[in-house]
Amino acid sequence: xxxxxxxxxxxxxxxxxxxxxxxxxxxxxxxxxxxxxxxxxxxxxxxxxxxxxxxxxxxxxxxxxxxxxxxxxxxxxxxxxxxxxxxxxxxxxxxxxxxxxxxxxxxxxxxxxxxxxxxxxxxxxxxxxxxxxxxxxxxxxxxxxxxxxxxxxxxxxxxxxxxxxxxxxxxxxxxxxxxxxxxxxxxxxxxxxxxxxxxxxxxxxxxxxxxxxxxxxxxxxxxxxxxxxxxxxxxxxxxxxxxxxxxxxxxxxxxxxxxxxxxxxxxxxxxxxxxxxxxxxxxxxxxxxxxxxxxxxxxxxxxxxxxxxxxxxxx
Numbered sequence: 640x641x642x643x644x645x646x647x648x649x650x651x652x653x654x655x656x657x658x659x660x661x662x663x664x665x666x667x668x669x670x671x672x673x674x675x676x677x678x679x680x681x682x683x684x685x686x687x688x689x690x691x692x693x694x695x696x697x698x699x700x701x702x703x704x705x706x707x708x709x710x711x712x713x714x715x716x717x718x719x720x721x722x723x724x725x726x727x728x729x730x731x732x733x734x735x736x737x738x739x740x741x742x743x744x745x746x747x748x749x750x751x752x753x754x755x756x757x758x759x760x761x762x763x764x765x766x767x768x769x770x771x772x773x774x775x776x777x778x779x780x781x782x783x784x785x786x787x788x789x790x791x792x793x794x795x796x797x798x799x800x801x802x803x804x805x806x807x808x809x810x811x812x813x814x815x816x817x818x819x820x821x822x823x824x825x826x827x828x829x830x831x832x833x834x835x836x837x838x839x840x841x842x843x844x845x846x847x848x849x850x851x852x853x854x855x856x857x858x859x860x861x862x863x864x865x866x867x868x869x870x871x872x873x874x875x876x877x878x879x880x881x882x883x884x885x886x887x888x889x890x891x892x893x894x895x896x897x898x899x900x901x902x903x904x905x906x907x908x909x910x911x912x913x914x915x916x917x918x919x920x921x922x923x924x925x926x927x928x929x930x931x932x933x934x935x936x937x938x939x940x941x942x943x944x945x946x947x948x949x950x951x952x953x954x
Contacts, residue, residue: 648808648809648810649734649808649809649810649812649827650733650734651731651732651733651734651737651812652731652732652733652734652737652812652813652814652819652824652827653730653731653732653812653813653814654724654730654731654732654814654816654817654818654819655730655813655814655815655816656814656815656816656817656818656912657725657817657912658730664725664726665725665726667725668722668725668726671718671721671722671725671920672722674718674920674924675714675718675719675722675920677924678710678711678714678718678920678923678924678927679711679714681924681927681928682707682708682710682711682923682926682927683711684927684941685703685704685707685927685937686704686707686708687944688937688940688941688944689701689703689704689937689940690704691944692940692941692943692944694936694939694940695936695937695940698761698776698781699758699761699762699765700937701781701785702754702757702758702761702781702784702785703758705754705785706751706754706755706758706926707926707927709747709750709751709754710747710751710923710926710927711923712743712747713744713747713748713751713919713923714919714920714923716740716743716744716747716818717740717744717817717818717919718919718920720732720740720818721817721818724817732819734808737814737819737824738800738803738804738819740818740819741799741800741803741819741820741821741824742796742797742800743796744796744818744819744820745795745796745799745800745821746792746793746796746797747792748792748796748846748895748918749791749792749793749795749796749846750788750789750791750792750793751792751891752792752846752847752850752891752892752895753787753788753791753792753846753850754785754788755850755854755884755887755888755891755892756788756850756853756854757784757785757788758884759853759854759857759858759884759888760784760853760857761776762857762861762881762884763857763858763860763861764776766861766864766865766877766881767860767861767864792846795842795845795846798842799821799839799842802835802838802839803821803824803825803835803839805835806825806828806829806830806832806835807828807829807830808827808828808829809829810827810829811827812827813827814827815912816911816912816915817912817915818915818919820898820915821839821899822898822899822911823911825839840900843899843900844900846895846899847892847895847896847899847900848896848900850892851888851892851896854888858881858885861877861881864877865877865878883929886925886929887922887925887926887929890917890921890922890925891918891922894914894917894918894922895918897911897914898911898914898915898918
């Protein structure tokens with residue numbers, strides 16, 4: 640990272656998250672290990688089913704494949720180190736490793752935010768313009784949207800990481816979190832950080848509020864279209880198609896807003912760690928369950944991949 644401040648004297652940080660629960664470290668290790676393995680298994684299953692089932696080779700499931708891959712990488716940045724620290728007496732992380740973790744965490748987090756918007760746009764086109772869906776959501780546009788999400792996400796992460804690494808850290812070095820997140824690290828800076836915090840806050844609005852508002856606007860059009868459907872069955876089916884996406888939207892953006900839409904890093908507290916568990920562990924676990932394992936098309940495809948007989952009519 641070229642943004643490192645040469646006057647920085649801190650060479651390593653101590654991650655003190657969950658240190659107050661010392662007697663529960665082993666139990667926490669088992670819980671997080673099981674959750675992590677479940678996340679990897681669920682996302683790997685979704686990716687395998689989408690890859691090997693021709694019926695799921697559509698833009699919607701293509702976006703879901705990319706989101707599952709991104710979520711797996713996202714958790715890989717955080718949870719393995721957490722597991723090591725839960726069993727270790729020393730919970731140190733070097734300055735460079737902390738910056739690297741922060742960069743990839745922010746990169747995948749921002750990418751996920753943008754991918755969820757892309758999936759919302761896909762639902763908008765599918766419901767509001769069904770006859771033109773295949774024409775609009777072609778392979779070229781899909782790849783372009785995914786590429787734009789990833790490139791934009793990691794560019795924002797690079798800017799944010801360089802802003803933080805450019806701060807002066809001269810002690811203390813105890814990060815009140817279980818990984819290197821923005822607010823707990825900024826809190827340790829020795830110099831005035833107001834200008835950089837304002838810049839980071841602006842980036843947070845760009846990543847969280849702008850996509851969230853775009854999703855709300857798209858769902859305004861979607862609801863208006865659904866209400867015009869004459870049959871009650873058609874309305875239920877349309878709403879069911881969007882329910883999974885909306886659930887993830889509110890959980891994902893809700894947790895992110897609590898943590899990042901605050902202009903002062905000093906407002907970080909121990910409660911943030913509980914919220915962080917939601918968006919670093921629970922949300923990546925819920926995504927494949929909500930999006931796919933409750934989806935009849937995915938369940939039918941999974942049965943076909945496993946060689947289990949499938950009824951001719953899928954509800």
